[in-house]
Amino acid sequence: MVFSCGQNSAEKQLNGDWREIENEYSTWHFYPDDLVIKIPSYPNGIYDRTEWSANKSKIEFELREFGLDSLGNKIDTINKVLINYKLSDKKDSLFGTLKNNYGEYKFSLLKTENYIKYLNRKFGIEFTLPKNDSNGLKKIDPVYGMKIFMNLENDNIVGKTELSNSLNSLETDIKEFKNKLESYFGSYDLRTERFYLSVYADKQIPDSMITANLAVTIKSNFFLNNEYDAIPIPRPPGDTLPITIYRMYESDKNKNLGFRMAKKIKTIANTVYN
Structure with a gap:
């Protein structure tokens, strides 16, 4: 050639x-x-x-x-x-x-110029991430995070997930995303317990508003009749566990593959185990 x-x-x-x-x-x-x-x-x-x-x-x-x-x-x-x-x-x-x-x-x-511009175009929603202030930020593995996008229009949240065009089907979207994490052990794959919500919210939106708009409860049979456990996994205290929420920040890391920079924020979302 x-x-x-x-x-x-x-x-x-x-x-x-x-x-x-x-x-x-x-x-x-x-x-x-x-x-x-x-x-x-x-x-x-x-x-x-x-x-x-x-x-x-x-x-x-x-x-x-x-x-x-x-x-x-x-x-x-x-x-x-x-x-x-x-x-x-x-x-x-x-x-x-x-x-x-x-x-x-x-x-x-x-x-696109960078990864964030790519997300803007692919999912049809504009947002400007808050800048990296190095305060409480950590590197997270994007594989386990379901993306959620939020912008502010007339003081109201406009949001969607990577799987649907609104936040109205959040419970269904979470279940679908976690199903994709399952591998050899099917619904008993421990990787699904690393799941978190990865929120790309405009810098004008306070953490409290993100938390309030992600108040979802997911029911799970993960600890019920787990045939793959040689030693039974202890049930979570109170049979519920919070769903972790990470807020994404602007960072040079976001233009590359691999780990991305985020801050863990308050959550009222949770998983209820049968």
């Missing part, structure tokens, strides 16, 4: 930071000299830096892969990738089909 030194008009339109709509952990960073790509959800995953070329409908690049042959010897192969794509009228959304040695992969991307 031959790559030219200068960029054509199609390549210049692609320059910048893109994030996958279907999976926020998949990122594409197009630069004049190379492409930095991370797609953990694709079979075998893709994490690489490579040269690339494009025209108005196709993107091409090659990924070097290492493996073992049937005798256990190391082998070095080239995975040629072709993407058929189309840009939106504003040139800030991309819809494509990736073809390589493993098959086809349909995806779509948003071009």
Whole structure:
């Protein structure tokens, strides 16, 4: 594959930071000299830096892969990738089909300045996070947090979750999100007990208003007939446990993958165990 030194008009339109709509952990960073790509959800995953070329409908690049042959010897192969794509009228959304040695992969991307702008566009709600004041903030793992978005319009909260367009189905959304955390042990997977509410609220909204708008009670059978416990797990005191709420803050960490900065705030949401 031959790559030219200068960029054509199609390549210049692609320059910048893109994030996958279907999976926020998949990122594409197009630069004049190379492409930095991370797609953990694709079979075998893709994490690489490579040269690339494009025209108005196709993107091409090659990924070097290492493996073992049937005798256990190391082998070095080239995975040629072709993407058929189309840009939106504003040139800030991309819809494509990736073809390589493993098959086809349909995806779509948003071009944004940072992670928060990505959330604004993907979920259709504007908010400006409070700035990182380093007071009581901690790093949290985003995998266990269901995103909630809040803005203030005419002194009233406008909110939605990552699963629905309002806060009216909060109990249903929480149950659906926790179901996605279940793995081998099904409904008895302890990872679901790490669940928390990850709130992206505008800086004008006080913590107390967030707490008041997330007053939800979830019923759970987690401790009932848990057949996977060699030693029974003690039931929570009073058969209830609070649902943790973390308020997200503006931080350089929020533009990257991995842990994000947040502050734990008061909660009146809880889980009631049968």
